[in-house]
Amino acid sequence: MTAGAADEPTTLSPDDAFAVLGNETRFEIIRTLWEQYEPDDPANVVKFSDLYDGDAAVTFSELYDGVGYGDTGNFNYHLEQLTDHFVRRTDAGYELTEAGFEIARAVVAGTVREHPRFDATEVDANCPRCDAPVVVDYENHHVSAACSRCSGIWQNADGEDGVLFTFSFPPTGLSNRTPQDAFHAALAFNLNRIRSFIDGVCPDCSSVVEESLDVCEDHDPGDRGGCPRCHRQHAIEVSEVCHGCKSVARGPLSIAILAHPTVTSFYHDHGIEHRFASWETFRRGQSVEVAIVDDDPLRSRVTVPCEDDRLRLTLDESLSVVEAIRETSSVRSY
Structure with a gap:
């Protein structure tokens, strides 16, 4: 499988990218192109790689009708602002570049549901410390797991015990999943990301990752969920930082x-x-x-x-x- 494209998107600084995207119509153009994209079309299986014949781009008129903008001239202006970096022009029309897809995915992953959550629910998993049932909940785009009996392995920011883990999880991950399914999906989603960090590749932007150890001096968790100094059971934590996109992962070396x-x-x-x-x-x-x-x-x-x-x-x-x-x-x- 090959990657690459004949027409490479232009490079924008972060300030310029934010300026280009700071318009409702331009976001609507990206959303419309994403909605009309058909991932099962052979022309789209390996995007921009020239492995398949065919051009599945959206025509100007289809895009204009899909956005529902009332002024052709202004619409064309907004489309041109996106073209070359977020939108690619082909012989057949317009399609998203990889940068455009990343914007669309981020918006869809974060806003597909309005304030999604589920209350504390017992799942079919046992605490690794005391074997009691694990309870999970979802709030603020995070799945949290806690022991129903013991002090767990973390303290939260308020010093309260019982936490086993708290992982970020996009709202889309709750679609068609029970709390039990979301519990396992959140683990798979985050541990796969952590594995990419460990391999030295940022899972969000592919930049080089800086890895270091954080050692808690005078570590003393006692019988609490975490040490009063570092709020965790484990004394040694691995820190993974991407200075390209500022993604971070932290977790026990164990x-x-x-x-x-x-x-x-x-x-x-x-x-x-x-x-x-x-x-x-x-x-x-x-x-x-x-x-x-x-x-x-x-x-x-x-x-x-x-x-x-x-x-x-x-x-x-x-x-x-x-x-x-x-x-x-x-x-x-x-």
């Missing part, structure tokens, strides 16, 4: 390390199909032990248990595995 192929192989040798973007990974992460073993240079040790065996990984300051040791309780054959 979960991030479970994306490593050495861990996948370790579980496989024990007959476990390890899928990173799942509730099972989140649960397994709570049994992983993490410690700093050297400060200069920085070395951290991660111990992954499975049955009676242990996988011990030593990581350097870039979180690359520099040593992997399997500690086996007995000789096994697989």
Whole structure:
């Protein structure tokens, strides 16, 4: 499969892009082109790659009628402001560029429902700390999961215990999903994003990601949901930052390390199909032990248990595995 196009869109600065999009008619043009786009059309399967013959663009008259604008001259002016960066002109008419699609997707994902939410609902999942039922709710574009009994593994901003995770989740994700489905979808959506961050590629803009460790000094969660200093159970957190689009991901090193192929192989040798973007990974992460073993240079040790065996990984300051040791309780054959 190839990518690329003969007609590359022009480059706009952020200020210029905001200025171009700061008009209701131009947003309506992008929305109309998105609505008339047919993803199943072979001409659209691999957009702008010249792998398929055909031009599925929208004609000027179809676009004009779809937007419902009353002045042809002004409409043409607004369309020209979008052309070359958000809209591409072809022999057959007009279509969205990839930048235009990103704008349309962001608007659709965030506004398809008005203030969607569901109240606290018990789902078929058990707390990794006490095995009690998990309760989920959705508010402010976030799925939150909490233990129905114990103090959980996080404190919220007010210092209240019980939180297991809080993940962003676009309102479109609730469409045709029960709270149980949304719980698993939010995990898959966010853990897949985190995996992209771990691989060094921003899932939102494809820029290089800056990765670092945040270590809580004098960490002491006690029997609370989180340490009073950092509000979390885990002392070591991975921070992933994209300075291109300012996307951020933060989470326990004990979960991030479970994306490593050495861990996948370790579980496989024990007959476990390890899928990173799942509730099972989140649960397994709570049994992983993490410690700093050297400060200069920085070395951290991660111990992954499975049955009676242990996988011990030593990581350097870039979180690359520099040593992997399997500690086996007995000789096994697989």
